[in-house]
Amino acid sequence: MASVLIALGGNVGDVRATFTKAIANICGMTQAALVARSSDYMTAPWGDEQQEPFINACIEIETPLDPHALLFTLHKIEKKFGRDRANERRWGPRTLDLDIIAYDDVRLDKPELTLPHPRLFERAFVLVPLGEIAPDRPIAGQTPRQALASLSADGIERLPDLQ
């Protein structure tokens, strides 16, 4: 079993409901156990600022799938929840984005799969939820707690738990 951190994001539709269903699909379709789930956060759009705020969260799972099989399955789940890659712009609006942040201590440097995620340390919208569930896990030589110390968390607001 591998310990995997996954970041969830989206800004189209009822994103929090999508997250709940997507996490159930991730566990079912990757034979995974859910180890931890962060709160949901409302976050100012990063990269392309001309769009609605995002909702972001992170989960930790344990899965027997290898990294490529896991990515393939995550893409299927994104599609199932309305993601339309053919008609979207880079860093633009989307129903669901599922990124693999870290897969055990595996390092990969391929365009289709880079591990750990190459833009993790630029993204407070990932590091803040990650800091809730894995503050002291070393990822490429840095922990989320250390990375957050040098990054502004402005525009990131924790949402109350859904009842």
Ligand SMILES: Nc1ncnc2c1ncn2[C@@H]1O[C@H](COP(=O)(O)OP(=O)(O)OP(=O)(O)O)[C@@H](O)[C@H]1O
């Ligand atoms: N660690 C990773 N997790 C998810 N996708 C990855 C990873 N490394 C590389 N990729 C590749 O990145 C491609 C683009 O992913 P995606 O559409 O989620 O990008 P994006 O959300 O627009 O931007 P970013 O890659 O900066 O998050 C995917 O097709 C995937 O193959």
Ligand SMILES: Nc1nc2c(c(=O)[nH]1)N=C(CO)CN2
């Ligand atoms: N705050 C925030 N900004 C983003 C996000 C996201 O999940 N959260 N995802 C994007 C798509 O790559 C682009 N910008």
